Amino acid sequence: MTYLGIDIGTGSSKGVLTDHAGTVLREARRDHTTSNPRPGWFEHDAQEVWWGDVVALSRELLDGADGPVSAVCVSGIGPAVVVTGDDDEPLRPAILYGIDTRCARQADAMNASIGEDTLIERVGNVLSTQSLGPKLQWIADEEPDTWRRARRMYSAPGWVVRRLTGEYTLDRYSASTSDPVYDLTRRDWWEQGWQPYDQLERPRLAWPAEVVGEVSAAGAEATGIPRGTPVTAGTIDAMAEAYSVGCQEPGDTMVMYGSTLFLIQVTEAMVPSTHLWAAEGRTGDVFSLAAGMATGGLVTTWLTETLGRGYAELAQAAAGVRPGSDGLLLLPYFAGERTPIFDPQARGAWTGMTLNHTPGHLYRSALEGIAMGVRHNLEAMHSSGAGARRLVAVGGGTAQRLWTQVVSDVTGLPQDLPTLTVGASYGDARMAADALGEDTSSWNPVAERLEPDPAAKEIYDRLFDLYVEAYTASAGTMHGLGGLDADARSRWPDR
Structure with missing residues (x-):
């Protein structure tokens, strides 16, 4: 028995093929372009990126594999949406998440x-820029001709399921993040929320690991996946990522270290919040509370490119800098911020810079600023009544040991590092195995636990108060600079 998992990310898609015991047999990756046609706009070509990556990865992973794949599960960025017309072809590029x-x-x-x-x-x-309803309303307001022709809406995994099987579905976790069309109290579509979008056909709801169809003849021809192979509903990448490292009990909290940073905590009941995202769980037995930062690794990538130095060099220099970066603090809002402040106009800002600060200070303060954002979200979770029992790290950023240690020091919480940090595609393969009744309880055990440094925590407690204070004090300035930037762009559009 082998299981195929594929995840569609912001800048790349990844796939794995596993056996029944969770051993990774093959891995593959495909980079793609995320379009940024205007400031604040991020789009994908659903046909070229979402479907094209699945086709390419499936063929690469299955070429020469021993025996046919037993089941398939696909996850992807979200909430993201593409609308289609009468012919079920995309009417415009997909609008990405927050x-x-x-x-x-x-x-x-x-x-x-x-x-x-x-x-x-x-x-x-x-509602925020993360929500589905405002995205659809933007299309209606700004592209009325497109909206008049819209008949269906698809998430990234929903679009792939459609192309593989011909079925029109949406998993319940994705549906519950598609505010305001899903009633989380009734765990079904919300009639009032759907009313403005009644012209759209409603997709069939399913749990992420629920089989919703089989690979069709056309799907098999395109991907090389055998006709008749079971396909699950799939879900948003963050939920698949959380499951990839075993977050399934109340209090388990995933910290996903990627280009952006995402947290999901498993909860026993629905936890409403004005600062976070309440959502369904992976199964009907639990719910979840999620948080998302607009940047994470994007900041460190920007720093390496701007300074012209590699990650290893900067990490080594940062390791020699004292906690607190000798009085340097970064607000990491380089692309606005999602939770817990919901401020798309927020901007990145260093405070406390002196002539004595070096590239190592800049890099360490970036890691510390991102960690402060993690703590800000964890404290919002706690205030909402959901306490983290343990943190579990996943994602490419876990390779930077300094980053994960700083997060534990800032939050004061231990952090489990799993044996595998492959990510969402591995969680997809696990859900595919679950769908066929496989026992996956032994998949991906914890390999190591990071403990926080109490001495560093004392410094970071004081720095966190300054972090919150710095945003509150500078938000007006950030918004004013955003307005100034927009005005300058309108006056000199070609510069």
Whole structure:
């Protein structure tokens, strides 16, 4: 028995083929382009990126494999949406998750018209640029010709399931993040939330590891996956990533170290919040509470490119810098910020810089600033009534041991490092195995536990208070600079 898992990410897609015991037999990766046609816009070509990557990865992973694959599961970025017309072909590029901030005005207007109290009661969240409804409303407002022709909406895994099987589905975790169309209290579509989008056919709901169809003749021809292979509903990458490292009990909290940074905590019940995202769980037995930072590794990547130095060199220099970076603090809002401040106009800012600060200080302060954002979200979770029992690290950033240690020091929480940090594609393969009744309880055990340094925690407690204070004090300035930038761009569009 072998299981195929594929995850569609922001800048690349990854796939794995595992056996019944969770051993990775093969891995593959495919880089792709994320379009940024205007400031605050992030898009994918659903046909070229979402489907094209699955086709390429499937063929690469299955070529020469021993025996046919037993089941397939695909995850992807979200909430992201592509709308299709009568012929079920995309009408425009897919609008990505909360890093795309074009619908901020629509989110504010919908919060006011529906009422934040009603939204919290029914869907568990207020609306933001992360939400589905404002994205659809933006299309209706700004591209009315496109909206008039729209008949269906797809998530990234939903689009792949459609191409593989012909089925029109949406997993319940993705649905519950598609505010305001899903009623989290009833765990079904919300009629009032759907009303503005009644022209769209509603996809069939399913749990992520639920088999929703079989690979069709056309799907098999395109991908090389045998016709009749079971296909699950799949889900958003963060949920698959959490499951890849065994986050399934209440209090388990995944910290996903990637280009952006995401947290998911498993909860026993729905936990409404104005600062986070309440959502379904992987199964009907649990719920989840999620948080997402707009940047993570994007900041360190930017630093390496700007300074012209590699990760290893900067990490070594940063390791020699004292906790607190000798009084240097970074607000890591280089692409606005999602939770817990929901401020798409926030900007990155260093405070406390002196002539004595070096590239090592800049790099360490970047890691510390991202870790402060993690703590900010964990404290919001705690205030909402959901306490982290343990942190579990996953993602490419876990290769940077200094980064994970700084997060444990800043939060004061131990952090489990699993044996495998392959990521969401491994969680997909695990869900594919679950779908066929495989016992996956032994998959990916914990390899190591990082403990926080109490002395560093004392410094970071003081720095965290300054972190929160710095944003509060500078938010008006950040917003003013954003307005100044927009004005300059309109006056000199070609520069």
